[in-house]
Amino acid sequence: MSFKPLRKAVFPVGGLGTRFLPATKAMPKEMLPVVDRPLIQYAVEEAMEAGIEQMIFVTGRGKSAIEDHFDIAFELESTMTGRGKSLDILDATRLQPGQIAYVRQQEPLGLGHAVWCARHIVGDEPFAVLLADDFMLGTPGCLKQMVQAYNQVGGNLICAQEVDDDQTDKYGVITPGARDGALTEVRGLVEKPKAGTAPSNLAVIGRYVLQPEVMRVLETQEAGAGGEIQLTDAMARMIGDQPFHGVTFDGVRYDCGDKAGFLQANLAVAVEREDIGPAVRAFAREIGACS
Ligand code: G1P
Numbered sequence: 001m002s003f004k005p006l007r008k009a010v011f012p013v014g015g016l017g018t019r020f021l022p023a024t025k026a027m028p029k030e031m032l033p034v035v036d037r038p039l040i041q042y043a044v045e046e047a048m049e050a051g052i053e054q055m056i057f058v059t060g061r062g063k064s065a066i067e068d069h070f071d072i073a074f075e076l077e078s079t080m081t082g083r084g085k086s087l088d089i090l091d092a093t094r095l096q097p098g099q100i101a102y103v104r105q106q107e108p109l110g111l112g113h114a115v116w117c118a119r120h121i122v123g124d125e126p127f128a129v130l131l132a133d134d135f136m137l138g139t140p141g142c143l144k145q146m147v148q149a150y151n152q153v154g155g156n157l158i159c160a161q162e163v164d165d166d167q168t169d170k171y172g173v174i175t176p177g178a179r180d181g182a183l184t185e186v187r188g189l190v191e192k193p194k195a196g197t198a199p200s201n202l203a204v205i206g207r208y209v210l211q212p213e214v215m216r217v218l219e220t221q222e223a224g225a226g227g228e229i230q231l232t233d234a235m236a237r238m239i240g241d242q243p244f245h246g247v248t249f250d251g252v253r254y255d256c257g258d259k260a261g262f263l264q265a266n267l268a269v270a271v272e273r274e275d276i277g278p279a280v281r282a283f284a285r286e287i288g289a290c291s
Contacts, residue, residue, distance in 0.1 A: 006209060007125065009128040009143075011047075011129075012131065039132045041093060043131075058103055058114045103117050109228060115218065128208060145247060150209050156214070159206070160202050161253060163203045174202040176200050191233055208231070
């Protein structure tokens with residue numbers, strides 16, 4: 001069966017990043033670097049690898065560094081060119097005007113609201129959502145794995161990963177149905193269930209492939225957990241009307257919304273790099289952090 005191709009991706013980047021203060025007082029949290037690329041660039045490259053043609057950023061006040069990052073930097077580029085330096089390092093940051101769109105989320109009303117803010121640009125086609133905080137390392141990338149699954153089953157897909165029982169209150173949690181390889185049928189969804197009430201320990205990780213109908217559902221979605229309009233609640237209302245699956249990612253996820261997770265991601269990427277890997281490994285050994 002062939003399904004409507006996935007061409008657009010929404011990146012909600014309006015969040016305040018309070019967990020990284022004071023670093024994120026004047027800098028968007030999505031611009032925090034893992035080694036030398038900002039988190040948001042990894043997410044954009046993951047989307048490109050998955051065949052996404054248009055990146056839709058849902059931004060807010062104080063996020064203009066993200067717009068600058070994906071623009072042409074005229075002075076920088078002409079100076080580099082004048083000095084005979086290659087601009088290759090800037091590949092994947094110099095997006096063409098048609099490849100990128102920005103919409104403002106004027107108030108921090110939640111992830112569901114952020115996605116809904118992009119409805120006019122998304123239009124009537126399926127779309128992906130990527131949360132840059134969830135740093136996904138794998139080959140192929142997480143969204144590409146999900147697109148491969150989408151091409152088999154269509155409908156809606158969310159990235160799913162088992163978390164420790166004492167962590168379920170931090171996530172959207174899945175009531176799982178039948179499992180077939182990497183695919184798990186989604187029978188129910190609940191956002192940040194109170195400790196001891198989660199239907200499983202299969203959590204929603206920040207990658208989604210959604211049908212446009214979710215925008216209509218979000219239109220009437222009331223505030224849920226944390227007083228915010230939750231994407232999970234809107235998705236839960238679609239179960240039964242459309243196919244819904246969790247995809248187990250073949251790779252490693254780092255929670256870069258958390259300081260320890262962010263440092264782990266940096267270390268994991270750094271030790272694999274040809275240029276700095278040996279020095280970082282040597283240092284990690286010296287301080288007893290790796291063998
Ligand atoms: C969001 C979603 C949640 C999901 C999580 C994954 O929560 O609302 O369902 O499990 O991302 O990272 P947040 O981390 O923004 O609180």
